[in-house]
Amino acid sequence: MIDLLLAYITLTLFGMVLLGIYGVVTRSNLIKKIIMLNIMGDAVNMLFILIGYRIVFPVFPPIYEEHITFEEFLSRAVDPTPQALVLTAIVIGMAMNILLATYAIQFYRLHGTVDARDIAEIIGGEGE
Amino acid sequence: MIELHLIILAIVVSFGFVFSYLAMKEHDLLKALALSSVQSTFFALGFYILAAPDIVLAYLAIAVGAYTALVILAISKTERYEVGE
Amino acid sequence: MKRDVIVAVSFLLAFLFMAYALVYANVLGLGGAELRPLGEFYLSHSFAHEGLTSHSPEVVTAIVWNYRGFDTLFETFVFFLAIMGAFSVLRLTDEQEKLVKELEAREPHRQMDLIVRAITKLVVIMIVAISASIALHGHLTPGGGFQGGSAMAVASLLLFAAFSKFTLERKGLTVKHTVSAYALGLALILATVLAPVFLYGGKVLEINLLPGEMGLFNLDVGEYLAVTFGFLTVFLVLGVSEWIFKTVLRGEVND
Numbered sequence: 001m002i003d004l005l006l007a008y009i010t011l012t013l014f015g016m017v018l019l020g021i022y023g024v025v026t027r028s029n030l031i032k033k034i035i036m037l038n039i040m041g042d043a044v045n046m047l048f049i050l051i052g053y054r055i056v057f058p059v060f061p062p063i064y065e066e067h068i069t070f071e072e073f074l075s076r077a078v079d080p081t082p083q084a085l086v087l088t089a090i091v092i093g094m095a096m097n098i099l100l101a102t103y104a105i106q107f108y109r110l111h112g113t114v115d116a117r118d119i120a121e122i123i124g125g126e127g128e
Numbered sequence: 129m130i131e132l133h134l135i136i137l138a139i140v141v142s143f144g145f146v147f148s149y150l151a152m153k154e155h156d157l158l159k160a161l162a163l164s165s166v167q168s169t170f171f172a173l174g175f176y177i178l179a180a181p182d183i184v185l186a187y188l189a190i191a192v193g194a195y196t197a198l199v200i201l202a203i204s205k206t207e208r209y210e211v212g213e
Numbered sequence: 214m215k216r217d218v219i220v221a222v223s224f225l226l227a228f229l230f231m232a233y234a235l236v237y238a239n240v241l242g243l244g245g246a247e248l249r250p251l252g253e254f255y256l257s258h259s260f261a262h263e264g265l266t267s268h269s270p271e272v273v274t275a276i277v278w279n280y281r282g283f284d285t286l287f288e289t290f291v292f293f294l295a296i297m298g299a300f301s302v303l304r305l306t307d308e309q310e311k312l313v314k315e316l317e318a319r320e321p322h323r324q325m326d327l328i329v330r331a332i333t334k335l336v337v338i339m340i341v342a343i344s345a346s347i348a349l350h351g352h353l354t355p356g357g358g359f360q361g362g363s364a365m366a367v368a369s370l371l372l373f374a375a376f377s378k379f380t381l382e383r384k385g386l387t388v389k390h391t392v393s394a395y396a397l398g399l400a401l402i403l404a405t406v407l408a409p410v411f412l413y414g415g416k417v418l419e420i421n422l423l424p425g426e427m428g429l430f431n432l433d434v435g436e437y438l439a440v441t442f443g444f445l446t447v448f449l450v451l452g453v454s455e456w457i458f459k460t461v462l463r464g465e466v467n468d
Contacts, residue, residue, distance in 0.1 A: 035157075
C-alpha cells in the first residue's frame, strides 16, 4: 500500500515535470513559458521534499520542542537538508521570475510582441 | 496511519497535475495564471503534509501572492491572449 | 508534425525510464524510516550544548544561516543582482524621470472605495505584525528572514492594489528610499558576517562567537529587510502605467 502510494505520487510529480518542459517547449507566448516553468519548478521542489520524508508515525517537523525527548525527536523528525535547499530554490526561483518578466515587458515595449515565433524573425534567427 | 498522510498527499498531487494541465491548455493567460495559483495552493497543502512548515510559510506568500501579482502586472503590460498555433 | 512525434516518443521514453528507476530500482531512496547521515548530523547537533552546534532549536534556519551560511549569503546577493538587473533594464534618464513625474501628475487619481480601503488598513496591520513575528522568531519557531519578507511583500501589494502607487510614494516609500532600506538590510547582513573577524579574531561567518543568539537573529532581520524592500522596489518600478512609458520612449525616438 505504502509503496504503491509513493510510486503514484512520485510518478505524478515526474509527469508534472515533463508537462512543464512540454509547455515551455511548445507554447510560444513568453508569459506562458514563465507560468509553465514555474509549474515545473514546483514539481521538482515537491520531489525534493519527498526525498526527506520518513515513513514513521507520528512524523515531526525538524524543530526541536521541549516536551519531547531527544531520542524520540531523532527517531521521528524528517530530514531537514532538502527543506533548507528548497527554501533557497524558492527564493531564487522568484528572483528569476522577476528578471524574466522584466525582460518580457521591455521586449514588448521595444518590439510590440511577446511571441517567440515573431521574436525569432525580429532578431534574425531561424523562425518556422 | 501514515497511509492517511500519503493518501491526502496523492489527492493533492493529483489535483495539482490536473490544474497544471488545464493551465497549459488555457489560451487566456489570466485564466491560466489563476489555474496555476490553484495548483500552488494545493502544493502548499502538500508541503504542510510533508512536515515542512518553513517551506509552507515561504511558498504560500511567494507562489500565491508575489508571483501572481508579478505575472498579472506583466500580462497587463503585454498581451492577454495567447496566439494559437 | 514529425517534430511532434519525436517529442512525444522521447517524453514517453523518459517517463518509462524514470518510472522504472523510481519504482523498481528506487534511486531516490524513498519509503525508508531511517535518516540519512547528513540529516542525522544536523538534527542531533543543531541544539546540542557542545560540539559543532548552532544553539538553535529550528534546524532549517540553523542549516540555512549557520552550517550552509556561505550558500545563503551569496544567494542573498544573487537576489540583489536579479532585482538590480530588473531595475537597470527598466531604467530611465533624469530627463525621462522628470517627464514621467509630469505625466503621472496628469493621470486620474484612482483608488478603491471606502470599505475596501478601511479593511485593507486593518489587514495590512495584521500582516505586518505576523510577518515581523515570523522573521524575528525565525531561530526559535518555523520561519525566518525569507518567509517574513515574502509575507511582508504581500502586505505592500495589498496597499498597492487598494490605494495606489501615489499613496505609497506620498507616504515616503519612493524607489530611492526602498533601495536605501534594501542596502541597509544587506549592510546589516555584511556587518554580522564580518563581526567575528574584527571583534573576536575568528573566521568569516563564525557567528557562534557572537553573544547569545545575536548571530542568527541579526541575519534574519537583515534578510527580512532585504527581501521586503527588494519586492517593494520591483513593484514600484513595474507599477508605472504603460502609456506613460510609451509616451516617454516615443518622445526619445522623435528627438
